[in-house]
Amino acid sequence: xxxxxxxxxxxxxxxxxxxxxxxxxxxxxxxxxxxxxxxxxxxxxxxxxxxxxxxxxxxxxxxxxxxxxxxxxxxxxxxxxxxxxxxxxxxxxxxxxxxxxxxxxxxxxxxxxxxxxxxxxxxxxxxxxxxxxxxxxxxxxxxxxxxxxxxxxxxxxxxxxxxxxxxxxxxxxxxxxxxxxxxxxxxxxxxxxxxxxxxxxxxxxxxxxxxxxxxxxxxxxxxxxxxxxxxxxxxxxxxxxxxxxxxxxxxxxxxxxxxxxxxxxxxxxxxxxxxxxxxxxxxxxxxxxxxxxxxxxxxxxxxxxxxxxxxxxxxxxxxxxxxxxxxxxxxxxxxxxxxxxxxxxxxxxxxxxxxxxxxxxxxxxxxxxxxxxxxxxxxxxxxxxxxxxxxxxxxxxxxxxxxxxxxxxxxxxxxxxxxxxxxxxxxxxxxxxxxxxxxxxxxxxx
Amino acid sequence: xxxxxxxxxxxxxxxxxxxxxxxxxxxxxxxxxxxxxxxxxxxxxxxxxxxxxxxxxxxxxxxxxxxxxxxxxxxxxxxxxxxxxxxxxxxxxxxxxxxxxxxxxxxxxxxxxxxxxxxxxxxxxxxxxxxxxxxxxxxxxxxxxxxxxxxxxxxxxxxxxxxxxxxxxxxxxxxxxxxxxxxxxxxxxxxxxxxxxxxxxxxxxxxxxxxxxxxxxxxxxxxxxxxxxxxxxxxxxxxxxxxxxxxxxxxxxxxxxxxxxxxxxxxxxxxxxxxxxxxxxxxxxxxxxxxxxxxxxxxxxxxxxxxxx
Amino acid sequence: xxxxxxxxxxxxxxxxxxxxxxxxxxxxxxxxxxxxxxxxxxxxxxxxxxxxxxxxxxxxxxxxxxxxxxxxxxxxxxxxxxxxxxxxxxxxxxxxxxxxxxxxxxxxxxxxxxxxxxxxxxxxxxxxxxxxxxxxxxxxxxxxxxxxxxxxxxxxxxxxxxxxxxxxxxxxxxxxxxxxxxxxxxxxxxxxxxxxxxxxxxxxxxxxxxxxxxxxxxxxxxxxxxxxxxxxxxxxx
Numbered sequence: 004x005x006x007x008x009x010x011x012x013x014x015x016x017x018x019x020x021x022x023x024x025x026x027x028x029x030x031x032x033x034x035x036x037x038x039x040x041x042x043x044x045x046x047x048x049x050x051x052x053x054x055x056x057x058x059x060x061x062x063x064x065x066x067x068x069x070x071x072x073x074x075x076x077x078x079x080x081x082x083x084x085x086x087x088x089x090x091x092x093x094x095x096x097x098x099x100x101x102x103x104x105x106x107x108x109x110x111x112x113x114x115x116x117x118x119x120x121x122x123x124x125x126x127x128x129x130x131x132x133x134x135x136x137x138x139x140x141x142x143x144x145x146x147x148x149x150x151x152x153x154x155x156x157x158x159x160x161x162x163x164x165x166x167x168x169x170x171x172x173x174x175x176x177x178x179x180x181x182x183x184x185x186x187x188x189x190x191x192x193x194x195x196x197x198x199x200x201x202x203x204x205x206x207x208x209x210x211x212x213x214x215x216x217x218x219x220x221x222x223x224x225x226x227x228x229x230x231x232x233x234x235x236x237x238x239x240x241x242x243x244x245x246x247x248x249x250x251x252x253x254x255x256x257x258x259x260x261x262x263x264x265x266x267x268x269x270x271x272x273x274x275x276x277x278x279x280x281x282x283x284x285x286x287x288x289x290x291x292x293x294x295x296x297x298x299x300x301x302x303x304x305x306x307x308x309x310x311x312x313x314x315x316x317x318x319x320x321x322x323x324x325x326x327x328x329x330x331x332x333x334x335x336x337x338x339x340x341x342x343x344x345x346x347x348x349x350x351x352x353x354x355x356x357x358x359x360x361x362x363x364x365x366x367x368x369x370x371x372x373x374x375x376x377x378x379x380x381x382x383x384x385x386x387x388x389x390x391x392x393x394x395x396x397x398x399x400x401x402x403x404x405x406x407x408x409x410x411x412x413x414x415x416x417x418x419x420x421x422x423x424x425x426x427x428x429x430x431x432x433x434x435x436x437x438x439x440x441x442x443x444x445x446x447x448x449x
Numbered sequence: 450x451x452x453x454x455x456x457x458x459x460x461x462x463x464x465x466x467x468x469x470x471x472x473x474x475x476x477x478x479x480x481x482x483x484x485x486x487x488x489x490x491x492x493x494x495x496x497x498x499x500x501x502x503x504x505x506x507x508x509x510x511x512x513x514x515x516x517x518x519x520x521x522x523x524x525x526x527x528x529x530x531x532x533x534x535x536x537x538x539x540x541x542x543x544x545x546x547x548x549x550x551x552x553x554x555x556x557x558x559x560x561x562x563x564x565x566x567x568x569x570x571x572x573x574x575x576x577x578x579x580x581x582x583x584x585x586x587x588x589x590x591x592x593x594x595x596x597x598x599x600x601x602x603x604x605x606x607x608x609x610x611x612x613x614x615x616x617x618x619x620x621x622x623x624x625x626x627x628x629x630x631x632x633x634x635x636x637x638x639x640x641x642x643x644x645x646x647x648x649x650x651x652x653x654x655x656x657x658x659x660x661x662x663x664x665x666x667x668x669x670x671x672x673x674x675x676x677x678x679x680x681x682x683x684x685x686x687x688x689x690x691x692x693x694x695x696x697x698x699x700x701x702x703x704x705x706x707x708x709x710x711x712x713x714x715x716x717x718x719x720x721x722x723x724x725x726x727x728x729x730x731x732x733x734x735x736x737x738x739x740x741x742x743x744x745x746x747x748x749x750x751x752x753x754x755x756x757x758x
Numbered sequence: 759x760x761x762x763x764x765x766x767x768x769x770x771x772x773x774x775x776x777x778x779x780x781x782x783x784x785x786x787x788x789x790x791x792x793x794x795x796x797x798x799x800x801x802x803x804x805x806x807x808x809x810x811x812x813x814x815x816x817x818x819x820x821x822x823x824x825x826x827x828x829x830x831x832x833x834x835x836x837x838x839x840x841x842x843x844x845x846x847x848x849x850x851x852x853x854x855x856x857x858x859x860x861x862x863x864x865x866x867x868x869x870x871x872x873x874x875x876x877x878x879x880x881x882x883x884x885x886x887x888x889x890x891x892x893x894x895x896x897x898x899x900x901x902x903x904x905x906x907x908x909x910x911x912x913x914x915x916x917x918x919x920x921x922x923x924x925x926x927x928x929x930x931x932x933x934x935x936x937x938x939x940x941x942x943x944x945x946x947x948x949x950x951x952x953x954x955x956x957x958x959x960x961x962x963x964x965x966x967x968x969x970x971x972x973x974x975x976x977x978x979x980x981x982x983x984x985x986x987x988x989x990x991x992x993x994x995x
Contacts, residue, residue, distance in 0.1 A: 037984055064636040065691045065711055072709075152905075153867035153886055156848045158809055158829045185983060197888050197907045199927055202982045207905055207924075211885040212844035212866040218824070221804045222844075225825045228782055229809035299649045410638065413708070417639035417689040 042363025054430035059409035081235020095124025101332035104130035107270030117141030119392020174267030177241030180206035186366035264310025271364035292325025315402020454726035465596025479607030484579025524551035554625035623664035638690035710747035789814030
């Protein structure tokens with residue numbers, strides 16, 4: 004007689020609904036009385052750029068020598084309105100470091116990112132919380148982010164920035180404000196943000212003095228006026244209703260639109276937001292490009308894309324789909340040392356291990372990247388870590404240019420959607436890139 | 450991929466005959482289609498349009514519709530339309546002479562919108578004749594050898610990324626600019642991106658062939674104030690990929706070669722003519738004497754201007 | 759209070775003639791030199807008088823639009839009419855006086871200096887305030903003092919519903935009626951010292967001294983930390 008199911012201990016493991024994580028989440032909520040909060044990004048499986056592949060030159064066109072011939076990577080952002088922006092942001096490569104706050108990150112991390120970015124001719128961004136003087140010194144080019152909280156919004160800092168970014172939201176947790184838990188609201192963070200020490204900071208999501216795209220237009224005019232019509236105005240949008248949001252932002256007068264996909268990272272967020280809000284970067288980029296084309300602004304308003312991008316192939320695909328540049332957030336932190344196999348006992352104390360850690364929200368980052376603790380921070384040497392960033396960005400740029408050259412391009416910005424094919428039906432339907440083999444776009448609703 | 454060539458005579462002469470000989474010599478480079486851009490005597494008082502009607506059976510009705518659209522745009526035929534005499538062909542190649550003040554883009558778009566109509570050229574002097582098949586086939590059907598003029602371009606094609614059909618054959622007319630035409634050897638790798646930007650400015654394309662894009666791109670630059678030479682130089686950085694092309698305007702022929710010097714171009718000059726082609730042996734068909742030829746390197750721009758132009 | 763701005767020696771700029779960009783450039787230059795300026799015909803235009811430096815002064819004769827005095831870094835600004843949104847937003851230092859009423863978000867993210875509104879203030883007065891003082895002679899609108907971190911918001915008139923919502927360490931003083939409190943806001947009685955301090959400010963900016971019943975609105979601090987015990991409060995969020 005067959006054994007009864009009652010005696011098999013592993014049966015619940017077959018359920019795709021009542022997974023170990025689902026069970027843990029319910030029990031944690033029963034204990035805490037609120038949602039769980041953590042760092043990093045969604046752990047869900049979602050469609051990504053990995054579902055696209057390139058078509059290098061064979062007989063129909065000529066490849067460039069990948070190891071030898073030159074491929075241009077210079078990138079200009081915000082050059083579309085010369086009478087309003089006298090100094091567009093000029094970068095040597097089409098990759099910069101995404102907006103991540105001092106507060107979420109340590110001072111040494113911010114300095115390291117600045118040194119590394121400067122070494123390869125690109126820029127960083129202040130993120131929320133204002134301009135850290137150390138970062139301004141380390142970064143040859145620095146974007147100043149204005150978030151709804153307006154922490155330390157200072158006219159002098161605005162005037163010393165190389166670009167100004169109005170943050171509407173971020174891909175990890177769209178429609179909500181920044182989160183910084185109490186362990187990290189100490190010392191310099193308290194001073195800069197003027198918050199009670201140890202508070203679990205939840206920033207507002209709406210800006211205090213403009214409440215829609217119609218008044219954002221007036222706000223943009225104010226910022227240009229205050230800074231002498233010099234630097235480009237960026238707008239960071241979470242990837243939600245991309246087509247409409249991009250058109251609105253472009254029409255409000257923004258010079259550069261940054262679209263952040265749902266797989267973007269964060270130092271701390273309610274977990275349910277990471278998993279259940281926003282749309283993937285893969286779908287967001289073509290939607291953004293098409294939106295700009297439809298209002299005749301493609302090439303006039305620059306498009307930057309971020310959210311889970313990590314390699315030269317991702318960069319090449321993002322550019323091919325229509326971006327002018329990309330921003331790396333999490334990937335840059337990992338290059339710093341995030342999840343590096345060091346200080347294993349400290350990872351263990353957090354209940355995790357190198358390669359598995361997403362505990363930025365605790366403020367106990369074992370490698371000194373996402374912490375305000377002075378001792379932990381010492382583990383990250385800014386000069387050394389800056390070199391790692393520079394090396395990583397160089398390697399990524401090499402990957403992207405090799406792909407471009409194999410496709411016959413002497414400039415990475417000449418990559419086009421037609422240089423790619425989709426490996427899956429869903430990627431073809433989402434991006435308008437033809438499906439491999441049949442060379443037709445899958446559009447089920449036509 | 451392709452063979453291209455051009456000729457500029459010091460005095461008007463048999464450019465049709467000479468281009469046919471050149472293209473016949475180059476036919477090993479492509480027999481999918483062959484085409485000619487021919488500059489006959491300049492007629493200030495009229496525009497000549499070259500069209501292809503896909504269904505010869507309904508030619509009469511199509512011509513009536515074409516006339517109707519022309520009249521709506523305030524123009525009219527100056528003389529009856531003529532067409533090729535290949536009665537067993539499925540299609541018909543039509544030649545029209547119309548009043549010169551019509552809105553060329555409007556009329557072109559209206560004719561194409563009728564369906565089954567391709568507009569191959571518009572010009573006071575330029576006539577583009579192109580068809581599937583090799584040089585001899587095309588010359589035979591369309592009486593190219595009889596053509597007399599000042600300068601012209603020729604092209605024989607091996608299709609690469611777009612289809613083998615007449616619409617994708619060269620030469621391309623730089624729609625909607627009358628009397629501007631191009632033949633191109635190579636493959637542009639930033640075609641789609643450039644095309645989208647031009648479409649954003651209102652241009653419409655008759656094909657998705659990258660050669661057509663180059664002609665429109667340059668004509669647009671000249672419209673915005675660049676000289677012929679400046680426009681050719683502009684293309685060296687604006688276009689990515691490999692290219693050697695000849696752009697013809699009423700005043701002469703211009704050459705631009707890509708920065709990696711991949712696709713060849715050779716020229717030779719006598720008192721009678723200057724001739725340029727992908728291969729020297731094509732030039733020899735026209736200039737039989739042993740003369741010095743010149744070949745061109747990377748990133749070069751050359752203009753052969755008519756003396757009276 | 760008598761205006762000291764009507765001086766014969768003041769430079770006059772006409773907003774009907776100069777586009778805002780050039781008017782502001784001239785205004786900044788003049789004020790940096792310590793001069794007095796009068797701007798005619800502002801006609802409620804937006805972004806007049808942005809990022810003004812001290813030590814000069816300017817009077818806008820009429821009404822202004824949004825962000826007048828925004829990002830101010832010194833100087834004295836007077837608006838004889840009404841003003842739009844975000845007056846004095848992110849100001850670091852200086853003085854702004856509006857004789858009429860203001861729209862939404864006056865003193866948004868204010869960092870230092872003083873803003874005086876003789877009429878009423880619209881919704882979100884003193885939102886995200888980080889320092890400085892906002893004094894309103896009339897009433898303050900819906901959600902005033904929202905998420906205020908530091909500084910003082912003083913209303914001689916009433917406070918509409920939602921005052922002090924999600925307050926951090928901001929201080930709100932209301933002499934008139936409080937129509938409703940925001941989430942996590944509580945009413946406290948100010949100390950005698952605090953009252954003296956407030957009355958001194960009120961007098962200094964020119965409002966008449968009279969007996970007032972001051973209420974202070976401060977944070978209940980139940981939304982400051984993720985704490986199960988305050989779960990009920992969190993449910994209201």
